[in-house]
Amino acid sequence: MTFTDILKSLDLDEAHFQGGTLDVASPIDGKIFANVKLDDAASLDQKISDATAAFQSWRTLPAPRRGELVRLLGEELRANKEALGALVTMDCGKIYQEGLGEVQEMIDICDYAVGLSRQLFGLMIASERPGHRMSETWHPAGPVGIISAFNFPVAVWSWNTALALVCGDPVIWKPSEKTPVTALACQALLERAIARFGDDAPKGLSSVVIGGADLGEQLVSDKRLPVISATGSTAMGRKVGPRVAERFGKSILELGGNNAMIVAPSADLDMAVRAIVFSAVGTAGQRCTSLRRVIVHESLVGDLLPKLQAAYKTIPVGDPLSEANLVGPLIDKMSFDAMQKSLAQAKDEGGEITGGMRLDVDGANDAFYVRPAIAIMPGQSDVVKTETFAPIAYIMTYTDLDDAIATQNDVPQGLSSCIFTRDLLEAETFLSAAGSDCGIANVNIGPSGAEIGGAFGGEKETGGGRESGSDAWRGYMRRQTNTVNYSKELPLAQGIKFEV
Ligand code: NAD
Numbered sequence: 001m002t003f004t005d006i007l008k009s010l011d012l013d014e015a016h017f018q019g020g021t022l023d024v025a026s027p028i029d030g031k032i033f034a035n036v037k038l039d040d041a042a043s044l045d046q047k048i049s050d051a052t053a054a055f056q057s058w059r060t061l062p063a064p065r066r067g068e069l070v071r072l073l074g075e076e077l078r079a080n081k082e083a084l085g086a087l088v089t090m091d092c093g094k095i096y097q098e099g100l101g102e103v104q105e106m107i108d109i110c111d112y113a114v115g116l117s118r119q120l121f122g123l124m125i126a127s128e129r130p131g132h133r134m135s136e137t138w139h140p141a142g143p144v145g146i147i148s149a150f151n152f153p154v155a156v157w158s159w160n161t162a163l164a165l166v167c168g169d170p171v172i173w174k175p176s177e178k179t180p181v182t183a184l185a186c187q188a189l190l191e192r193a194i195a196r197f198g199d200d201a202p203k204g205l206s207s208v209v210i211g212g213a214d215l216g217e218q219l220v221s222d223k224r225l226p227v228i229s230a231t232g233s234t235a236m237g238r239k240v241g242p243r244v245a246e247r248f249g250k251s252i253l254e255l256g257g258n259n260a261m262i263v264a265p266s267a268d269l270d271m272a273v274r275a276i277v278f279s280a281v282g283t284a285g286q287r288c289t290s291l292r293r294v295i296v297h298e299s300l301v302g303d304l305l306p307k308l309q310a311a312y313k314t315i316p317v318g319d320p321l322s323e324a325n326l327v328g329p330l331i332d333k334m335s336f337d338a339m340q341k342s343l344a345q346a347k348d349e350g351g352e353i354t355g356g357m358r359l360d361v362d363g364a365n366d367a368f369y370v371r372p373a374i375a376i377m378p379g380q381s382d383v384v385k386t387e388t389f390a391p392i393a394y395i396m397t398y399t400d401l402d403d404a405i406a407t408q409n410d411v412p413q414g415l416s417s418c419i420f421t422r423d424l425l426e427a428e429t430f431l432s433a434a435g436s437d438c439g440i441a442n443v444n445i446g447p448s449g450a451e452i453g454g455a456f457g458g459e460k461e462t463g464g465g466r467e468s469g470s471d472a473w474r475g476y477m478r479r480q481t482n483t484v485n486y487s488k489e490l491p492l493a494q495g496i497k498f499e500v
Pocket residue numbers: 147148149150151152174175176177211212213214215216217220231232233234235236239240253254255256257287288289387389415457458462
């Protein structure tokens with residue numbers, strides 16, 4: 001499928017994706033397939049003004065009516081799932097099945113948000129004063145600034161946008177400068193939903209700004225945006241977090257991970273191997289939840305390694321639009337160089353490496369395909385504690401579960417984790433207060449591929465933010481405590497006497 005075919009299928013005008021100054025290369029072959037218009041400080045400022053104005057009316061529209069817009073967005077996504085999935089593949093290089101999965105995730109969050117639009121509930125709280133009623137209400141927070149990473153070029157936007165819109169907040173999205181094409185397509189689909197929704201949707205309710213870190217910095221520094229949801233590397237979050245805090249904004253930070261699996265003696269080994277392969281090599285190791293560390297019981301390593309190495313040798317790597325392949329390219333040369341650097345460091349730190357080499361793919365000399373790597377490490381050295389956004393699985397062994405959990409936790413990041421075991425005591429220990437310190441902890445499931453119903457995010461250098469399901473919607477609203485006196489007296493709290 002060519003870019004022109006995909007745009008035709010989406011009913012989008014190709015002219016909208018050409019003639020700009022930002023060249024967009026597809027990681028599939030490294031060739032430029034679009035040139036999009038960059039935003040500048042003035043156009044960003046205008047879009048923030050429009051969003052601020054839009055907030056005035058959107059916040060007072062009943063939430064179930066706001067949900068109707070998200071329902072229509074879900075319809076647009078359902079109707080365009082295949083084409084948008086293919087565009088995701090073209091923009092970021094993940095295989096087509098994963099492109100489809102990403103769009104399905106968007107559809108799922110829309111469905112979830114539509115239901116949520118009738119459930120933005122507060123609390124009734126017992127008042128200590130007679131004739132008083134106390135409650136807690138949630139109100140729209142204001143326009144939300146969204147920054148997203150290249151590897152989930154559309155799902156992250158939808159997690160934020162579907163919730164923000166039902167919560168009463170306009171959105172301004174700065175996608176990764178590496179994947180602006182899918183962002184413009186998503187905005188066009190939302191605009192189509194808005195046209196069907198009618199006049200209740202104000203101008204400026206949703207916009208996209210295209211640019212790099214400098215534009216991102218302007219966005220996060222703007223006081224008119226009370227909430228900033230930023231997804232990307234920990235290095236980015238280290239800059240964004242303080243900027244937002246400085247102006248007393250709220251940030252939802254979704255940053256780097258360094259996810260581990262403990263394989264315990266009672267594990268179903270075949271299941272564990274399948275989970276390792278999917279979560280370590282899927283998306284070419286470019287998921288925030290990709291498996292990077294396998295901590296395997298010493299009694300099993302002799303059985304596990306040959307199975308794993310055999311699977312790694314035959315895993316089909318190549319054009320992600322061809323359904324024959326399970327692994328596509330890395331995003332760019334920088335990513336390939338970072339992988340090679342980490343493999344060299346792993347070797348210096350005593351690692352035994354297989355795989356990791358660049359692969360030739362027909363017609364793709366400017367692209368970066370690699371054979372996924374396994375690095376058997378003598379321990380959790382510096383390189384293992386660092387997130388390298390590429391398919392490298394570090395293998396380490398353990399004797400006692402407590403040590404395995406300590407190793408799992410002994411990294412700066414805290415996103416996702418899992419244990420493979422059929423021992424209830426081990427599973428519960430892993431999930432207990434003394435177990436995994438991550439935002440996500442699974443039993444007999446790999447660390448990647450979360451469902452939208454749960455709150456998604458992680459601790460420590462992963463940033464502490466939560467998106468998607470559970471009560472993550474509260475991050476897009478402001479809390480108000482209300483006390484109403486329906487008596488004829490004025491009793492003071494804490495029994496204070498103050499007669500005037
Ligand atoms: P990146 O940090 O290079 O870029 C992410 C986004 O931040 C881009 O839009 C970029 O333009 C913007 N940005 C960069 N510097 C900025 C600044 N100073 N101010 C404002 N914006 C700035 O990340 P990437 O390479 O696109 O994505 C890979 C990283 O993202 C990995 O570390 C991965 O773990 C992480 N990630 C995390 C999650 C999560 O939910 N925790 C999800 C996806 C990706």
